[in-house]
Amino acid sequence: MNLRFLQTVIAVSTTGSLAGAADMLGLSHSAVSLQIKALEDELQIRILDRSTRPPRLTDDGLSVLEYGEQLLKLAADIRSIGQSDSLVGAVKIGVVPSVLVKLIPPALANLRLAHPKLSIDIATGMSDDLMSDVAKRKLDFALLTQPGMIPEGLTESVICEEPLDVITAADIPAASTREILTENPFILFNRRTWTGQQIDHYLRSEKLQVKLAMEIDSIEAIEALVAHGLGVSISPRRVGFPESDPRLRRLPIGPPFLLRRLTLVQRDRGPRKRVAKALERELKRIAGQTGTTGMAAPDSHG
Template identity: 35%
Template sequence: MGIRHLRTLAMIADSGGFSAAAERLFITQSAVSLQMKALEEEWRITLFDRTTRPPVLNRHGWTLVHRARALIDQYDALRASVHAAPSELIGSLRIGVVPSAAANLLPRVLLRLRDVHPGLTIHAESGLSAELMFKVGQGRLDAAVVTAPDRLDIGLATELIRQEELKLFAHDDLVLPDVDDMLAKRPFIRFSGAMGVGRIVNEALHSRNVKVNAILELDSIEAILGMVNLGLGIAILPEHSMARWRDHRLNELSLDPPVRRNLVLVARREYVELPAVGSLLETFRSVAFDEGP
């Protein structure tokens, strides 16, 4: 099995069929078919459902696609590293980042990595913690920055980036002397329970036996802060959420006892020791440290 066959398989998945893959690879459709037949014969497995026209990838085919992409990336990185300086990383990384970290940390992380490792290409996407961890497990992402999960699949490993305190954000007009009174009496803008932070907030409110008057549920920190800034309600968010806001009327209040979340990098166990993943982790840690406790 050659790397060329795996590239063709990945292109079929990306383009949607044999014909489109052939056009993008500048080869004939019959050449694509022959390469896929050779793969199936070597692996002694059927990769496509040929009862439909055009043929489509079956379950075995998609499984091989995910693994093939990882091998292609590693092959390209190995090939490029032959010509790289000893300390320079070459290749590509596919990463996922939860929205809170994408807004506050990711831009500076990408800037530093570009300066230190110009030959390292980062493909980043934003999503929910559970979704990103699933993609890491499937090999569709090399690593992801997520809220630490309660349970971790056996093939994955996590490394701590930082621990963040979740704080109550409120406009001057909605501040009361007692935080619990604020939670009970003021309109509450809930962070989506599908998000890792939202889950922690919901658990904290439940443990305090606090019933909030939730008027909205959103999955964007920027949108929630925009609502809070207008005095439409209060919200519990990671402490660094206000880093880019400069409105003195916005208040950041601690809960008692404090509520915290761990921001971690998750990767497959065999990827944790890769130099590119290690550099990504240390860069996130460095940027988070510069932002302050």
């Protein structure tokens, strides 16, 4: 099967016509028609419905389009194997939302600047879903909060550690962390997240009977609610964010200390290891430049 013929099918779908595909590919109208016909003869299916104007993809044609896009991505990945310096091809990265603001954008921008032929797609979600998608090969790798256990077939690299603090509105009278947590409405980070489970486990292990007021899945929303005096919470000192926020008072927890670890998870035998290593180095470099808010992990690659 000629991969260029699959590119022609994609061009027809993208432009909506044979003439548009011809312009996009720099071919004649007849050459586009002949390539589609050759593919139809080889597969013994009808790709285009020629009874309409302009011709449209049939159901079989849509299937060819879907699988053709996957085949062309695989072909690009195979070609990238022999590249010694520049990284090329397409990668899909999963990230937890809390790292999208400060850590991921500069890391990806620098990676793309160094490797302009690298195509990067981002998906967001909760850590357990992202890790499952890496295992199922829906994602190449994911930046997430460290789980209790990594499933067989996956490996992780710690990017940085973020201390967890008790947070209150700036005008709440000073008190011990225990008094603050037990005597005020408590806003909990969603327990479907690993960080939320970590906080919930800490409260139980320390026998802290909090007055649960809300359960929220956004760190930014929790901090805004706390700043307006609607409760207190436990929140990570995130990489890249100012350590001092005039709206909030932060009180370190410990001992025992609480840390949220951000880790890069990938498959043991994934085809994009060179990209993962480059991203890991960039993430650690940025985490190390952001001051004392987050603590970068040592670079395991020298």
